[in-house]
Amino acid sequence: MQTSDDSRHGGAGHNPLALDVRKSAILTAVVTEYIGSAQPVGSQHVMDAPGVSVSSATIRADMAALERDGYLAQPHTSAGRIPTDKGYRFFVDHLVGPAALDPVGRQQVRQFFDHAHGEIELMLEKTSGLLADLTDCTAMVVGPSHELATLRSVQLVGLGPRLALLVVVLSDGAVQKQSIDLSEDVDEGRLADAARYLVAHSLGRALSQIDTTLVTTGDPATDAVVSVGVDALRHLGSAEAGDQLFVGGSSHMAAAFDAVDTVRSVLTILEQQLVVVTLLRDVLDRGLSVAIGTEHGVEPLASCAVVVMPVSVDGEVTGTIGLLGPTRMNYPQALAAAQVVGKRLGQRLSESRR
Amino acid sequence: MQTSDDSRHGGAGHNPLALDVRKSAILTAVVTEYIGSAQPVGSQHVMDAPGVSVSSATIRADMAALERDGYLAQPHTSAGRIPTDKGYRFFVDHLVGPAALDPVGRQQVRQFFDHAHGEIELMLEKTSGLLADLTDCTAMVVGPSHELATLRSVQLVGLGPRLALLVVVLSDGAVQKQSIDLSEDVDEGRLADAARYLVAHSLGRALSQIDTTLVTTGDPATDAVVSVGVDALRHLGSAEAGDQLFVGGSSHMAAAFDAVDTVRSVLTILEQQLVVVTLLRDVLDRGLSVAIGTEHGVEPLASCAVVVMPVSVDGEVTGTIGLLGPTRMNYPQALAAAQVVGKRLGQRLSESRR
């Protein structure tokens, strides 16, 4: 309701939008300590933290205020404090600076991308593994959509009497295929005719720009093949065919929680590609880079936080990388890792696209 | 050491190769009960089991004998018995008949394969989900190797000045690609020449039968492209490119164990595709359909059992499906599910191959 610009002096007890310097330091201390130990943090421990040079009694008073304002919680009366989702949120938004990846990780990333080559899917798969290794989180990588990539090759391969395969190669190196059921027997020649026609009318365009107006080839049977071919092309361009999800390091979820039930429900979510992809897109759409606890709305992941990072190819956001961990995950590390890997991955993908 | 053919009468106390009828019934009772409850089974409970109509005292005596012979174990003195790996082994080998899938599952399988269509990878992925659903195990599907499939299409697509993509379509509908680094700039025309040459010399053959003897095209630069193209083709034919692994239902592992550590180590293994593929192949090579506990030699999976089933395409064993669960998994169910799904999958794959 009321907003005060008196953030220097604090008065945080009434203003939930700002915390004075010391309270910030205390919150930082509690969060970092709890991230490391997973144990409630007492005022005694906070005393040792940098930026806090007051007695435990004073810290206690501040912690009580932080609890009143919803940044901290107490599992029970005589325990230390643990951060609430709101506490993590404030920490992420205001207290954690632009951290850099540790040298070892930096080296790992460099090495990875120096040696990365070949198939895009394999690279994305391995990227998820890299991210998981770097962060001890579960990593999710959504392959870049091929919206902007143009068609480099279109091919119809007959597989059976009424079965053909449409194979397209995109300018970004992606190969997509779509099986085509033909309503009647089509001989190789007619298939080739149709393919030639498709090539002539689609090569160089993006999948989303395939011409839907059919020009007749003169032969009705060939036209029919062309028609299903065009349908297949457009299907490939649609969203469902594009989003490939790669999940790496799901075992880290078992290390993050000690309740096996939590692990199970989280893994169940991870198996649902659609849910994961939607979750990542949602968070990104809301302009967030971190969604904590219930913020992302996926109920079984209430004890998890998600870090997302867009992957830009030639300045255009297409792919996404995500990190899933417990709410007490190491946010600075995760953000740093996601950032650098996302950037490098984007560069890499831009390179191989002309 | 000594073998007795007196299996009718038993004498199982000295002969570890056979158990008399009642001991078999008792072992069956303990195994099935323990599979269901995960609790040690006492003589009182066994009394209710079918095929056992003696007093608990007699059962106790038999159970003591079964323990002496290594089929059962006691967690502690005053507890019931749980099966050992050897006990499960005997159960699987001699006591469990050819079980059928329950009607609901049968219906699920039928429905699945009636609606399965399109991309082979997607189908295999979904098959792993189906199997996991059916059995409450983690399902592993290794895609059929393309050793026997013949080349239907070979294509070279230029992606950049020194980057091309080799795309092949196999007769079984698989599409494989391999990026090719060209040592020097190659124009489209020369790429097309090389592609034509590759087509002429490889179409209709299996990947493993690619002619390695190079016939020159007359142009050294084109020859160079052909050469790397042939290398790429042979790489595709090699094992590493072929084995695709699809894992479904890994969340079931979290439900199977109550120690989160066990879950973590099992998940870690599942993330290592090579280990899993090797494991399945190993077990299959040894002629087993079930590997229990330490039998498969993968130490972190000591508390797991693996059910494997070959997938035959046109009578030739190519793919594999596997089920991973705790040693106290429901073997009859798992075997039945693996069998029927494996058979249907094989049929399906045979259909789409000409």
Added chain:
DNA sequence: GGTCAGCACTCAGTAGAATGGAGTGCCAAC
């Protein structure tokens, strides 16, 4: 000889009481 009822025994699991200690809130003094 195999089977069985009876009995003493074992021992995990549970519940209750005592203890220790980490941590808090409050207050008076600085």
Added chain:
DNA sequence: GTTGGCACTCCATTCTACTGAGTGCTGACC
């Protein structure tokens, strides 16, 4: 506003006692 001191709370641990499921054994029975 900060701090040391103090009383208080309550989780976690330990110990004890107890329960009960389950066993092994023995002597009797068929």
